[in-house]
Amino acid sequence: xxxxxxxxxxxxxxxxxxxxxxxxxxxxxxxxxxxxxxxxxxxxxxxxxxxxxxxxxxxxxxxxxxxxxxxxxxxxxxxxxxxxxxxxxxxxxxxxxxxxxxxxxxxxxxxxxxxxxxxxxxxxxxxxxxxxxxxxxxxxxxxxxxxxxxxxxxxxxxxxxxxxxxxxxxxxxxxxxxxxxxxxxxxxxxxxxxxxxxxxxxxxxxxxxxxxxxxxxxxxxxxxxxxxxxxxxxxxxxxxxxxxxxxxxxxxxxxxxxxxxxxxxxxxxxxxxxxxxxxxxxxxxxxxxxxxxxxxxxxxxxxxxxxxxxxxxxxxxxxxxxxxxxxxxxxxxxxxxxxxxxxxxxxxxxxxxxxxxxxxxxxxxxxxxxxxxxxxxxxxxxxxxxxxxxxxxxxxxxxxxxxxxxxxxxxxxxxxxxxxxxxxxxxxxxxxxxxxxxxxxxxxxxxxxxxxxxxxxxxxxxxxxxxxxxxxxxxxxxxxxxxxxxxxxxxxxxxxxxxxxxxxxxxxxxxxxxxxxxxxxxxxxxxxxxxxxxxxxxxxxxxxxxxxxxxxxxxxxxxxxxxxxxxxxxxxxxxxxxxxxxxxxxxxxxxxxxxxxxxxxxxxxxxxxxxxxxxxxxxxxxxxxxxxxxxxxxxxxxxxxxxxxxxxxxxxxxxxxxxxxxxxxxxxxxxxxxxxxxxxxxxxxxxxxxxxxxxxxxxxxxxxxxxxxxxxxxxxxxxxxxxxxxxxxxxxxxxx
Ligand code: ARG
Ligand code: GLU
Numbered sequence: 001x002x003x004x005x006x007x008x009x010x011x012x013x014x015x016x017x018x019x020x021x022x023x024x025x026x027x028x029x030x031x032x033x034x035x036x037x038x039x040x041x042x043x044x045x046x047x048x049x050x051x052x053x054x055x056x057x058x059x060x061x062x063x064x065x066x067x068x069x070x071x072x073x074x075x076x077x078x079x080x081x082x083x084x085x086x087x088x089x090x091x092x093x094x095x096x097x098x099x100x101x102x103x104x105x106x107x108x109x110x111x112x113x114x115x116x117x118x119x120x121x122x123x124x125x126x127x128x129x130x131x132x133x134x135x136x137x138x139x140x141x142x143x144x145x146x147x148x149x150x151x152x153x154x155x156x157x158x159x160x161x162x163x164x165x166x167x168x169x170x171x172x173x174x175x176x177x178x179x180x181x182x183x184x185x186x187x188x189x190x191x192x193x194x195x196x197x198x199x200x201x202x203x204x205x206x207x208x209x210x211x212x213x214x215x216x217x218x219x220x221x222x223x224x225x226x227x228x229x230x231x232x233x234x235x236x237x238x239x240x241x242x243x244x245x246x247x248x249x250x251x252x253x254x255x256x257x258x259x260x261x262x263x264x265x266x267x268x269x270x271x272x273x274x275x276x277x278x279x280x281x282x283x284x285x286x287x288x289x290x291x292x293x294x295x296x297x298x299x300x301x302x303x304x305x306x307x308x309x310x311x312x313x314x315x316x317x318x319x320x321x322x323x324x325x326x327x328x329x330x331x332x333x334x335x336x337x338x339x340x341x342x343x344x345x346x347x348x349x350x351x352x353x354x355x356x357x358x359x360x361x362x363x364x365x366x367x368x369x370x371x372x373x374x375x376x377x378x379x380x381x382x383x384x385x386x387x388x389x390x391x392x393x394x395x396x397x398x399x400x401x402x403x404x405x406x407x408x409x410x411x412x413x414x415x416x417x418x419x420x421x422x423x424x425x426x427x428x429x430x431x432x433x434x435x436x437x438x439x440x441x442x443x444x445x446x447x448x449x450x451x452x453x454x455x456x457x458x459x460x461x462x463x464x465x466x467x468x469x470x471x472x473x474x475x476x477x478x479x480x481x482x483x484x485x486x487x488x489x490x491x492x493x494x495x496x497x498x499x500x501x502x503x504x505x506x507x508x509x510x511x512x513x514x515x516x517x518x519x520x521x522x523x524x525x526x527x528x529x530x531x532x533x534x535x536x537x538x539x540x541x542x543x544x545x546x547x548x549x550x551x552x553x554x555x556x557x558x559x560x561x562x563x564x565x566x567x568x569x570x571x572x573x574x575x576x577x578x579x580x581x582x583x584x585x586x587x588x589x590x591x592x593x594x595x596x597x598x599x600x601x602x603x604x605x606x607x608x609x610x611x612x613x614x615x616x617x618x619x620x621x622x623x624x625x626x627x628x629x630x631x632x633x634x635x636x637x638x639x640x641x642x643x644x645x646x647x648x649x650x651x652x653x654x655x656x657x658x659x660x661x662x663x664x665x666x667x668x669x670x671x672x673x674x675x676x677x678x679x680x681x682x683x684x685x686x687x688x689x690x691x692x693x694x695x696x697x698x699x700x701x702x703x704x705x706x707x708x709x710x711x712x713x714x715x716x717x718x719x720x721x722x723x724x725x726x727x728x729x730x731x732x733x734x735x736x
Contacts, residue, residue: 021582021646022683023570024270026176026183027051027059028128030579033568038581042263044661050267050579053127058663060249062267062577062656063227064123064187070268070656071122071225074253074665075714078227078245079196080122081698082655083670084204087223090117091198092320105200107706114194114226116238122227123189124247125577126169134159135173135182145551152179159184168234176571178554185576190245192228192238197708199223199701200618206604208614209326213334213674215595217642217691218604221670222698224711251657254664254718255696257635260597262584264645266669266690268656270573270580273680276557278373279348281380282681286339288384289391290332292462296395297329299454307447315613317442325399331677338678338687341590348682358563369559376552383545385464390538392462396455397530402448403494406439407527410518417515429511433504440500449491453484459530467537469529490522573650580653582646587687589675598694601625601639624704631704632719633696641697643667644689650680658692664718667692 020037030038031047038047051059065071069086073079084091088102094115095101108114135155139148156173164171169186176183198204203220211217227245230236258264277285304322308315339345352373359366397404413432416425460476468476475483495517496503506514518524561569586597605625609615624630630639645658649669658667669692672679676688699717703709 021685022648023568024273024573024578024580024648024650025570026128027267027577027579028053034579034581038263038265041581041583042661043265043581045663049663056249058249058251058267058659059125059577060247061251062124064121064125064269064575064577065225065655066120067123067575068271068652069654070652070669072267072655072657072665073227073245073247073250075250075716076246077714078229078247079250079711079714080193080225080227081657081665081668082223082225083221083668084198084201084223085221085670086655087195087198087225088320090115090120090195090225091223093117094195101198102201105198105203105706106195107197107708108195109708111226111244114196116192116194118238120193121189121191122193122225123170123187126186126188128186128577129184130181131159131173131184132180132182145547148179148551149547152182156182174574174576176574176576177557177569178550180554180558181571183576188235190227190229190235192236192242194226194228196224196226197702197706197711199705202616202618203621203701203705206615206617207607209323209330210614211607212323212327213330213671213677215589215644215673215689215691216599216603217671218599218607219642219670219693220697220701221693222668222701224702250716251659251663251665252716252718253695253699254660254662254666254720255633255699256666256718256720257640257694257696258584258598258643258660258666260584260586263661264582264584264647264666265659265663266580266645266647266649266653266656267659268578268649268653268669269575270578270650271575271652273573273650275570275572275681275683276553276560277348277681278377278380278556279345279352280377282339282348283345284380284384284387285681286336286345288388290336292388293391293395294329294332294336296392296400296455296458297325299458300400300451301326301329303447303450303454307444307450314444314447317444318447319613321442330674334674334677335680338675338684339682341675342678342682342684342686344678344682344684355560355563359559362563365559365562369555369563372552372555372559376549376556379545379549379552383542383549386538386541386545389463390534390542392459393530393534393538396459397527397534400455401452402443403452403491403523404527404530406443406496407518407524408531409435410515410524411528411531413511413515414519414524417512417519425511425515429507429514433507436496436500436504436507439496445491445494445497449487452487452491456487457483463533467533467541469533471525471529472533475526490526493521494523495521573652575652580647580649582648584643584645585689586644587673587675587689589673589687595644595673597645598643599641601641601697604641618705620705629704630700633700633703635696639697639700640694643692643694644673645692646685646688647690648679648683648688649690653690666695668695668698 025034028051030050035047049057051057061073063071063073063080065082065086069082071080071082074081091101091106135152137155139151160171160173167186170189171184171186173182173184199220204222206219207217211219228242229245230242233246236242304318308318308322359369409432413425413428416428460472463472465473557569584597587595589595607615608617628637633639649672653669656669657665658669660666669690671691673689673691679688699712703712
């Protein structure tokens with residue numbers, strides 16, 4: 001009996017212990033939590049080399065790029081590497097019809113030719129500090145979730161005020177584990193970040209939407225920037241006089257390549273994950289929320305695609321919007337597929353049973369946590385209807401129907417007019433007038449009307465009557481025919497589009513008149529009604545539950561940590577600096593199919609479709625291929641392009657450095673494989689892989705394709721060919 005019990009717990013432990021590759025870890029805790037495992041997996045440097053506040057360390061080279069992506073410093077002159085899709089809007093902003101950097105690429109030939117980007121930021125973490133005790137100083141178990149929320153908010157404000165006074169850095173305090181822990185983060189934010197180079201989209205975005213989220217991949221998804229600082233090496237506003245930033249540390253670049261089973265580490269700013277959901281909410285995601293959002297986007301993409309195929313102008317106008325809409329759409333489809341094929345929900349249920357069994361065997365914990373899981377599940381069920389309504393607003397009222405989103409921009413102006421705030425009105429009107437070109441340039445009214453015809457009924461159908469504004473109730477009741485007419489009329493009366501020149505003039509010269517007309521227009525009123533309903537009815541309805549959800553999520557994780565003391569729990573991603581480690585390794589996407597780890601230029605050429613908007617290639621790249629003119633970057637006569645590893649990553653990790661066992665740069669993270677996009681809610685080692693551009697391809701493009709060897713000369717290049725034994729491992733791993 002006893003033996004049985006012991007083996008039961010042993011088994012339990014094994015089944016709970018993740019592969020060791022799952023997780024996005026807090027850098028300053030690596031020494032305590034991860035170092036020995038990382039060493040066992042091949043790491044040759046110490047936790048202190050990765051993150052230190054006392055000496056220079058890898059972390060000094062890791063940059064939060066414009067708060068959405070990651071980038072890394074690769075020279076003593078502040079040279080910065082990130083993805084092409086992360087620098088996309090900067091590259092686009094510098095492009096004109098005559099000088100199309102998106103299409104043809106851009107390469108500064110000297111520092112003087114680097115292009116400034118006002119508004120673009122590059123932030124480096126200076127230190128992180130656990131301030132949980134200060135933030136939760138007066139918190140008690142007796143407090144209600146909303147009381148605790150209030151206390152936390154006040155304490156954070158106080159603490160930031162106190163610390164802020166004496167700090168030269170940007171401070172923030174961020175909750176981890178749903179508020180079980182609070183960490184203060186100090187960052188130095190640079191504001192002069194210049195564009196140094198970008199390959200043409202036919203390299204940087206090769207394969208575009210068809211290949212997005214897919215392996216095998218052949219995209220050279222990189223662009224190059226440089227951080228500038230004031231004469232004191234501190235952040236400064238954009239200015240001619242600024243000089244290249246001298247970092248505390250810059251990454252060495254290793255061009256020896258990777259082999260299967262190599263240690264692989266990603267250091268960056270993952271955005272958001274939900275790894276500790278109960279089984280029913282995971283099921284809601286794949287059975288209810290994802291399908292609803294996918295269906296809406298599918299309708300929209302179909303309308304866009306039809307029109308983009310008919311007209312070149314529309315194709316160019318909508319390329320970036322299409323990419324944005326299809327990116328999440330495709331990811332969600334992969335997420336459902338992945339969870340289903342790996343029985344994710346059922347396995348989460350089993351984990352819950354194990355949790356409850358273990359909890360029941362510990363009387364001192366049972367008392368405190370017995371109802372946590374049930375309550376949490378119930379709250380997610382209660383939130384489901386309103387959540388679904390919110391998603392319908394977001395997908396349709398915000399992303400789907402452009403004119404509804406555009407009208408939101410005038411809310412401030414109309415309000416200023418109604419409150420008779422002359423000054424405010426003038427300022428807003430000027431700003432809006434200046435932004436109009438950007439809107440007109442990429443707007444197709446015909447396409448948007450079709451979108452509203454298809455999507456507005458879906459939105460109305462999804463909204464419950466309770467709390468719905470009168471105007472929307474009436475639209476909901478209308479006969480289809482009448483509603484179609486109503487929509488057609490709405491687009492006929494769009495004052496923004498009637499006469500763009502006149503409208504702009506009106507905004508500049510008679511902002512009151514413009515505001516009055518706008519305020520009365522059907523488009524503005526509909527948009528306001530939808531948004532107002534979202535903000536004032538749906539959000540409050542949800543947020544009453546969300547404070548409680550946070551409370552029970554926190555309790556649930558904290559109970560799991562106590563019930564399974566041997567298992568390590570990493571906090572969900574929250575746009576803070578994290579380390580993920582795994583290995584370069586292949587996977588099997590489905591029965592009888594094996595995906596190898598590395599792609600080559602041969603594969604790029606094989607996908608080449610002359611003139612195609614996704615798979616065209618520049619002449620020069622084909623020439624280099626035909627002459628095998630690869631410089632020192634080739635491997636056995638072949639040019640490596642991308643590779644995969646088992647690092648746990650998510651959105652925001654784009655542009656993150658992929659580091660080898662010595663902390664040297666070997667790749668640039670930019671995507672995940674489709675079968676594994678479920679890793680945002682359930683990482684599974686059998687199929688979750690991240691995708692890197694091989695650093696050798698990056699250097700080859702910079703040096704050979706763009707003739708910018710001077711940039712490579714700026715870097716510290718390391719070469720140490722991998723020993724034969726390791727390459728042998730690669731043979732052994734393949735099934736051929
Ligand atoms: N899937 C990558 C990410 O989530 C790349 C997106 C950019 N590329 C595109 N074709 N939309 O950001
Ligand atoms: N492309 C994503 C990004 O922009 C990274 C891919 C992912 O979600 O893992 O951050």
